[in-house]
Amino acid sequence: MTTALPIDEALPALISALKGRGLAVLQAPPGAGKTTRVPLAIMDAGLVNGRIIMLEPRRLAARAAAERMAETLGEPVGGRVGYRIRGEAKVSRDTVIEVVTEGILTRMLQTDPSLEGVGAILFDEFHERSLNADLGLALALEVRAALREDLMLVVMSATLDAAPVAALMGDAPLVTSAGRAFPVETRWLPRPLEAKARFDQAVAGLVIRAIEECPEGGVLVFLPGEGEIRRVEGLLKGLKGCEIRPLFGAMEFAAQRAALAPATPGMRKVVLATSIAETSLTIPDIRVVVDGGRARRARFDAPSGMARLVTERVTKAEAEQRRGRAGRVAEGVCYRLWSKGEEGGLLPFPPPEIAAGDLAGLALELAAWGSDDLPFLTPPHPGVLTEARALLSQLDALDDQGRITDHGRALTALPLHPRLGHMLLRAGGGADAATLAALLAERDPVRDAPADLALRMAAVRDPGRVERDGHPVHRGTVERIRAEARRLQRAVPEKPAGLSLAQMAALAYPDRVGLRRKSEVPRWILSGGKGAAMAAGQPLSSARLLVATDLDGDLREATIRQAAPITEAEVRDLFGPAIHWHTLCEWSKRDGRLQARRQERFGALVLDDRHWSDAPPEALAQAALDGLRQIGLTWSPAALRLARRIELCRRDGADLPDVSETALLQTEALLPFLGGRRTEADLRAVDLVEPIRALLGWNGVQEIDRLAPSHFETPLGRKVPIDYDGEAPGIEVRLQELFGVTNHPTVGPKRLPLRITLLSPGGKPVQVTADLPGFWTNSYADVRRDMRGRYPRHPWPDDPREADPTTRAKPRGT
Template identity: 60%
Template structure:
């Protein structure tokens, strides 16, 4: 069968010969994966080996087998493959298909890639983290060391322009696909109460009924959905239909059975996104797309990743639909409407935008470059990268941003840096733990049935028949055992640590201390929270190490954990047990609390009163308390504050900002030295901060303040009355008899004072800003009312001619 890619093969050869690099865009089913490497080999445009990067193990194996079959050879002759734990290649191999981690190690070990003439990045549209890193490393190697190295980036749905611009490479586009695919949509959106699995099962039955020939490939987000759809299909399909499952955790034999042609009847393949790639599943003519994809999302704030289920993007939907047109004209059924399709995002996010970047940060440190110096199509987010670098520093892999000898040792171990650190420190004994923690749960019921205890998994790994209480996932078990053996060969001598100690080495930030009085709830040493199922016995332990969670940034649900003792922790990380002195405001008790605490990160193991607490720390804690309970200045202090604010607003002189907000922001500067024994909200209520406020002004400012905004008004009798500046107009209160003889209204700072005139009993009679006007006007009415009530006090007809007085008339004898 002639493939659509054949139409541009000559252009590919020419472009590589002239430019040395190329971006090739071809739709699903065009044949680029198996045809382009062979064409480059046969065209003689490179010397040495061609290394082709495939993002998935199954696709890498299948691509190598297809190319070898085209040459009429077994795999391992001119075409071979290499992946973690498995390789088929020989001295005559010219095309080697590798998975992503392999390529990175090759470039890091030999930046000049001696013996390699060409690199092909297949399925680059998936934008995996390792593919982005591999391309960045390859581009730098080509620029600095190997200008003769050929680079080809191939993609089905990627917008090719940005990649081509970054590399300075031409673009070649293959327009055709093998066969046409008809797309069919729902007439109306799914009802909210309809479960995705049941709706998908109904659509599968419809597709099988309407399309009488060929296999059906169904795209679902994960293994759980695959299992539930398979269960929902029971009894709904003709007996001639065989249902197969296809996901990454399956063993290769089961995967191969899913992709091989059906011997009899029809084949229904329920698959994850593993089937989106360059994999051809035989006989498939119909695709059913549930429209969901599962992605990992890393939260730098919690240091945890979680899997989220999201709608597919238009690019993913196109890629999936193309699977129906590989061997004949096909049909793609979509579990959403055509109108909903337009609202889908164009492309999936690059993994580098949402992944744990610990491995990337370590690779970059080993390479000796910062991300901004590398050719990344999408730069790594600064927050996630900083979090990764902080983790690596805590593990001893980085020091001052540079890789250490320990960090280089971690790179030689093909697991996450956390687990590599554990294996490097604990030796061979850690290999089984690392294998368990890097793979799928080997207990079928997971944490819902078996419980979260990691020791159950360790026991099942060594003796699966002894784990009668819980079914063992044989595929995951076999994978874990192979991985454990491989890691043991790379590890040093066993250091005799317990399983819990090993887990703590990998997750020093996830050591959990049970919260006081709260069984099954833990505070983690990294500062976050974790919860354990109420029915799980491990939730009653005092200390645990949490090795797997759902990634919730606040209280993560614990999927796996192991109990540990304080003595075990002290033996491996004694330097992490540190006594801290704590002075802080207790909102609950409305007082400063001074404690001495033995901490392991955020876990407080011992807590006792700090008897000789540092005064400065106590005062700072009291300042925090004042911010919570409020400034609430007493009257005298409030008047002083108002005077300074008025002077600051109405004078060219420099006065400090004594507004409430400014005072609260600077409590440690102006108030803390004067707090003395103030330690409670009651103490603060009784405290007079006037002296502290006065000392905010220097001598010159104080003199200027008294001149511009005096604190008191002096009455004609020489008595001082405080001026209230807290309102819009400065105000005083004076008994009427004290104002006799006043013919000019008093002012302050050029502004008239608001005068509240009081009766002899100090009751307000009238408020005025014009005393002469008051005498001439309403005084007569006041005199009439008051002289009968207060006959012993003078009430002259003309107050402007009377002497001010506070005395009553003498008694008649």
Template identity: 60%
Template sequence: MTQKTPQLELPIDDVMPDLFSAVTAHGQAVLMAPPGAGKTTRVPLALLPVISGKIIMLEPRRLATRSAAERMADTLGEPVGQTVGYRMRGAHKSNKNTRIEVVTEGILTRMLQNDPELTGIGAVIFDEFHERSLAADLGLALICEVRSALREDLALIVMSATLDATPVAELLGGAPIVRSEGRAFPVETRWLDTPVKKTQRFEQAIADLIIDAVTKESGSALAFLPGEGEIRRVEQALAGRVPKDCAIRPLYGAMKFDAQRAAIAPCATGRKIVLATSIAETSLTIEDVRIVVDGGKARRARFDAASGMSRLVTERASKAECEQRKGRAGRVAEGVCFRLWTKGEEGALPQFAPAEIEAADLSGLALELALWGASEEDLNFLTPPPQGQLAEARNLLRGLGALDSMGRITDHGRKISDMPVHPRLAHMLQISGENGANLAAILNERDPMRGAGVDLSLRIKALSKPDNRADRGAIERIKTEAKRLRKGLPQGAQMSLGELAAQAYPDRIGMRRKGDQARYILSGGKGAVMDDGDALAGEALIVVTDTDGAARDAKIRQAVRITQSELRGLYDDQIAWHDICHWDKRSRRVATYNREMFGALVLDERPWHDAPDDAIAKAALDGLRQIGLPWTDAAKRFAARVALMSDDYPDMTEPALMAHLEDWLLPYLRGAKTESALRGLDITEALRNMLDWSQMQRLDHAVPATFKSPMGRNLAIDYSGEHPQVTARIQEMFGTTVHPTVGPHHVPLKVTLTSPAHRPLQVTMDIPNFWKTSYADVRKDMRGQYPRHPWPEDPTVADPTLRAKRRGT
């Protein structure tokens, strides 16, 4: 047995009595403690005497899981695997006497699905919950239900450094919040004087800041970068520039565990510069760090429900993340944090990073919910899953046969839920058995051959034949993963690589678009594109296994060829002929044909000569929606008349008519197949038929097409302007004492009064007032020009006439 490590006093020790009281009285607590307070290693050990049964503690990352277990075991003077053990995908060290087991977050879900009562477990601790992983959110929701329905005695502690504790406490039914103020060493923050120039590359800018930091300050440095690619480029930018006593140590999730441990261990030769992803934000203590250099960026997975694809995006880090990073400089001594932005820019940072459940692919969550036998409404989630993304996930699972039409899990779904890979890959493995293990392992890992072209077969070949373009470390990880996946799988059917990929990605089978060898339409309806010069460009059919996730024309990163016969062999039951009748935007006419389709892919096409008239008419309506209604003067006048009626008449404005084309115009489109035919339609009759007999009678009475003049003549009313108007000779309107109106609201006609030569004399909407005011001036001017026509002094009592006096009278 190794010797116990002496117990140093840590800030968390001061609040242990409060934590014990909360757990004893309420069975649960939310513990807030800053980085370095000691919560990860102190709390589980301190709970051993007061918890009956095993203590499960969740960590968000594999390295943190193993490190926490080793540090607690070292404290007890034991090797890991006895009192303290760990469990993660592909590795575990524990035995029947293990009291504390540190696990990665997904392990808890499997434990709950296999044994909802968590037999033999006395407490569950969620560490670093502020990272808000999807597995942690689901695990907490399930634990809350288990405590409510089955295990009131199960102790629950949620621990974090930067989480907003109040919502979590409310989710737990008012759990006590215990706060440790901590005693981290002071960390000075230094910002840039001016923003980084837009022309300067991020990697070069942060490399310069790292050199400035390690030159001015003593101690080792920890630089935060968004991903492995940036780490490699910054490492190159630092080559030959760092002080002689500084060693550069990369640290990211895909590294071998031994290399990760080397990065966090003390440097034997002097100082070190650790170039790390967010893996170093929490849980880990990296020895000797006095300097933090923060690039201010974070990489997150974003799922687009519209495209059904996930992509990694680089975003500004949140204030909470930056504070977490800053704290790493004050774990063992006073430190300095250098930030690659100005103090003024800090205000634009978001307060917290988004929870993974808000932006992730929810296929795994949907499958776990179905296996649990609950909907998302049945569980209390800290952040409810977005409905659109969850619906998309369930559609995928139904397509894979994991859910039935009612959303219930199938026997096939139960089998794939037990497999430690995405449901797509698990589905493929259940069908292909061992033969699909290599492909599943490749697709479950980072691309081992970036820049080698998109052909997936190159990656498969690299597993058995060395390829200088392949990352050796990644290839070894893939081989190990494939070996693990093969365990328990049957031999399975022999399939080509394309057939295997198509089983996992039935919605991403791509067909080359006509006239372009590098652009593809995917069976799910989205577009994708690869480089023109890629060796796979020009293939008629491919299966796309990885893209950049863009919603439109996603860039293909990995794909494999598949033949049409292979596609038909796999999905013959989903390939069918469809009658297509639609408006073709290019030819500007109704197109009719029969298509043999798989999803959005057209495998064969033939003319459809006997398409029914109804289908053609409906397609023509789509043409009208594009070109607009073919208004004639008569149709405009009729619609304008209707607009003057009461509310029980239909709305005949263009937007209203376009919204209900099928209801009033469809029967009048028989035989109209082209744009010219549609533009030649007269829609007046169709508009008239929107009114019943009673409505037409009232319309003709209240808003007539003509105005009956005092002489009994019918004068056409023009309804095309802002006001209905009519034109009449001034003498024809003699005797008018009430201005003419139309419609139930008595809208006045705009009357243009003309001279005997039909030239406008006056436009009025109040003839009686005109007689009283302006008529005298008109009479004075007109009597000399038209002496043979009557110009009475009082036109209100004169008889209307169109006749002139006889000559000489």
């Protein structure tokens, strides 16, 4: 008899919704049983004419779900229930329910958009928001709207905010399951972990505490990755009465099955797992969950073309998923490696892959589909999509108009990233190319080894020899690489192109060919424009040219973890049409002079660099102007006075050009005066008076001389320079030289009075005035009284307005 599960109560409402609309969103907590119950319920209800396709995000979950449903029916897998995953299929003509991994649905839709023979598609664990799941749902919704109104679609999720999905599906009915089978108690740390605490030791200590406090049932421990799993495994080794069983995606299938199997009688099972155990899988006997509170995610930076793995705090949704694992078979307990107070700081949901991942594969699928206008729950970022398309163009997968090429269509048929598929096809298939593609798609089989790609290839061919050389080899990874390489060899007809290992790597990473910088430290500039470095003393640290096949993703300067040396001849042979001569006139701030070069470039790499002896004067002048923009202008006193005169008139409304430093450097007014200027000293010697006068033009010069003259002419004909610095322009002049002047001198469009500093015969300031007639009337008498005693030989008339101007003293004796 089949054991009752919480989802069973929701199945009638789900079947009713599908009968009415053919669409539904099912929200059910972890452990409710939706993965194995829903497909069988739809089959038993006879709702569809054709196969029921259910998508699972992981291969292990797809196998396990198919096996569990087949067991429920009392049949072997491959009968009414089967599965298809990458490299393996168990289906037959009798198969009604087919569990597939997500990429397989995309291929089905691209090959046959009408999905002949398929009656329903179920998207399981949609809350994980994988890129393939988002794309698969978008394509399925478009197919249903355009070609297959009868196509039944069900989205199933444990923790997703289901309302937006239901809205995307045309306000599809939302069906909710009541809850998990058994209650789960949550236990937090009394206080946050200390900053200096080691994560693996803290997890191991919490596991030991959980085993002591909960004497029954297996323990499921969530860790971010294999490295943490192995370290915690080492700390728990020899734990009395316990079997420690790792579980992560890169394990052998047999080892994964062992983690799912019941414990040996008399022993307790402790499963150390990544997020692979969060969903879909039922692990017998688990009563306790220990959540380390961390998750590993891929983050992709489109401008650099680099992805990096980051370890982050789990989200509330992930923590709830993990907690639910403890309540599947009985009442359980969940231990969390954080305090209750810290829980409020957790984000609600993890970011969808479409918002954080590499979009090259998505861009290729959209091009193959022929449309970007798809109903995505989270639309791809336009800028990131543009960068992905630029890469595809570089790989010859898209033409100049962004349409998919025949080569691009061939790439969609390969279960590889477009980079690796391009390499495999252009290298002509064969064992070496297939092995390299499989190697680059997998995790590193030789950990903590020098950054040498050839060493990895050698490990795949002969792991024993590499181990004898002192480099431990992960044998399980090697076997996966070999199996995938055999499959890729069968998929691509062999037409070897005679390329070296480095050339094949460069086909996949044309933007990561590195040229060593002129530095003692091993640093390279990559053809895509980014920088990369390597620890000194490694075998490749002196390589002039290399291809970086694995980088840590640092956005400032990435660390090279895997590379192959390449010769310039190999680069030229492979990328000849993309290597071009460029002329360059630029200002070198480091050298303080103009440089004119002819450079042969591949991307950002300069393969040949020569002096450009016949550079055109226009280019040299433009480079000199760029130099001025970097070092700034040198203002002579005359140029500064002229600029201030112009600024005064502009401030008062005159229609004259802006001659501030910022304005002069933004225009090209200086270009005609920079001929032959090559050094910083040359540029600092540029007299700005002539460029400013040229910018003003003849009319402008006349206007500025009229409105704001450079000098004031005294009644004696002497020219006194006008100081335009400060709030008001001014002059300094001897008092006697202004005798007879009855109108105060002014400047500017608004006739601004000059600030006149009147000087004694000895050149000392006597009075400052902006109203000379008023000075004669009101203040002169007092000044005259004082000055007569000090300078008796100088004239001090009673009425200066009627006197003649003078700079002379009276003759002696008069």
